[in-house]
Amino acid sequence: MQGTEQTERTPSQPAAYTPTDRTVPTRAAHRASYDRELVHAILDEGYVCHLGFVRDGAPVVLPTLYGRVGERLYLHGSTGSRPLRAAGQADPGLRVCLTVTHVDGLVLARSAFHHSVNYRSVVVHGVAHQVTDAQEKREALDTLVDHVVPGRSRDSRPADRKELAATAVLRLDLDEVSAKLRTGGVNDEPEDLALPHWAGVVPLRKGYGTPVADPDLAPGTELPGYLAAL
Numbered sequence: 529m530q531g532t533e534q535t536e537r538t539p540s541q542p543a544a545y546t547p548t549d550r551t552v553p554t555r556a557a558h559r560a561s562y563d564r565e566l567v568h569a570i571l572d573e574g575y576v577c578h579l580g581f582v583r584d585g586a587p588v589v590l591p592t593l594y595g596r597v598g599e600r601l602y603l604h605g606s607t608g609s610r611p612l613r614a615a616g617q618a619d620p621g622l623r624v625c626l627t628v629t630h631v632d633g634l635v636l637a638r639s640a641f642h643h644s645v646n647y648r649s650v651v652v653h654g655v656a657h658q659v660t661d662a663q664e665k666r667e668a669l670d671t672l673v674d675h676v677v678p679g680r681s682r683d684s685r686p687a688d689r690k691e692l693a694a695t696a697v698l699r700l701d702l703d704e705v706s707a708k709l710r711t712g713g714v715n716d717e718p719e720d721l722a723l724p725h726w727a728g729v730v731p732l733r734k735g736y737g738t739p740v741a742d743p744d745l746a747p748g749t750e751l752p753g754y755l756a757a758l
Contacts, residue, residue, distance in 0.1 A: 541599075550653050551706035561707040570650045570707055571596050571628055575676055579603065579656075580625040594626075595668070595675035596702075601626065601652065602659070602668040603698045621655040626700060634730040637714040638723045646710050646729065653704040659697040668697045679754035 544562040545551070553560050561567075571594075580589045594603045633646035659665045670681040687695065714727045736758040739751060 545702070545705045547706065548653075548704050551651065551704055553706070553708060556708075556710075559708050559710055561709065562705070563707065567650050567702070567705055567707050568596065570630065570648050571601070572675075573630060574628040577601075577603070577626050577628045580627070581622055581656075593672055593676065594628075595671035595673075597668075597671055599702045601700045601702065602671055603656075603700070604669060604672055604695055605698075607694055607696045609696070621657040622698075624654065624656045624700065626652040626654075631732055632711075633732055635710075635714055636727055636730065638716045638720045638725045638727045642715050642717070644710065644715075646712070648707065648709050650705065650707050652700060652702060654700050654702075656698045656700045659699050662692075664699075665692065665697050668699070669695070677754065677758075679752075683752055683754070 541564065543564055545564060545567065547560075547562055551560075551562070575593060576591050577594045578589050578591050580587065582588070590609075592603050592605060594601050596602075627649065629647060629649040631645050631647050635642075635644040635646060637643050659668055666686070669687060673681040673684065713729055716727060739755050739758075741749075741751070
């Protein structure tokens, strides 16, 4: 149930999300996109989101793992965590703002003012609900595991009854959504082009190292193919 398996639109879904007052940026609006497939691609490439909400009148932002199934995001945490408790207590749920960002390059200009980064980001506004259906909860937890490493949920022990009781899951529908991107090179002022300072882009790339086996692996346990494929 990995999110990247759910990128295809159904016939009833438009190609883009509908912009709202909250999803139209007030600065650099030309970098915003509401393309559904682009939003899904940015979400599926990430591991960690930042979940913002208001608790006791104060803003709180927490980093957490997530996974996508179609037009829905799932997040998990301890049943004692603040957002999980709040989502279960609030009616109709917990109002949140969720963000995911990839930094693709450092943009080094001749002037300090024009330094920037190339990035891809998604912002989701909505109401998060606690998952109470047992089957949906199990499937959501599989999604979270497979989002990090595709195929891993089938190659690990599923949560038992005690672990499920200690774990809460949030769902957040992708409805009020926008992406924002910056690509390309430096944007120096014409009068600065002759300055003797190096300018350009330093690309940043994500990669995988060689898996390091746990020293207590059962004898004969081989590296699974889905890990070798990374």
